Amino acid sequence: MAFSSNSASGAPMADINVTPLVDVMLVLLIIFMVTAPILSYPIDIDLPQRVLNPPPETKVPPEPIRLRIDQAGQVFWNDSPVPMSALRNMMDAEVQRDPTNQPTLEIDTNDDAYYGVLAKVLATARNAQMQKIGFVKKQ
Incomplete structure (x- = not known):
């Protein structure tokens, strides 16, 4: 009796009956505990295996190519102007010097340079099959 009064003043009782709420929460907890293992997915991990033979010596990477584009759109290859x-x-x-060990193309552009020049340089590098391209940002 939620509205029965225990006092003689006749005021309704303001306490809520929490027993049904606890029952519902316990049922929900059990449902989540049962369905949680079903929701887990296995993750395939390819861990490296122990190798008895040491790996072959790696090649020393060649000196990177510094390509700079100035404000006027002029391209500089290792500080030498290039058309x-x-x-x-x-x-x-x-690329033909050693296709498996290419130098890194480090592109540095002026903040005021046209994007079209950079797009042409990137398209040329892609067409030349250059694989290592990086951008240099001077602080």
């Missing part, structure tokens, strides 16, 4: 038409041949020569 855009000769850039593809230079990149092809670097």
Whole structure:
């Protein structure tokens, strides 16, 4: 009797009966405990295996290529100005030197340079099959 009064004043009882609430919560807890293992998914992990033979010695990476684009759109290959038409041949020569151990192309652009020049340089590098391309940001 939620509204029965224990006092002589006749005021209704303000306490809530929590027994049904606890029963519902316990049932929900049991349901979640039973369904939780079903929701777990196995994760395949490919761990490295122990090797008795040491790996072959790695090649020393070649010196990176510093490619700079200034505000006027001029391209500099290791601080030497290069026309855009000769850039593809230079990149092809670097890739053909050792295709498995390519140098890193480090691109540094001026903040005011046109994006179109950078897009052409990136397209040329992709067409020359250059695999290691990085961007340099000077602080």
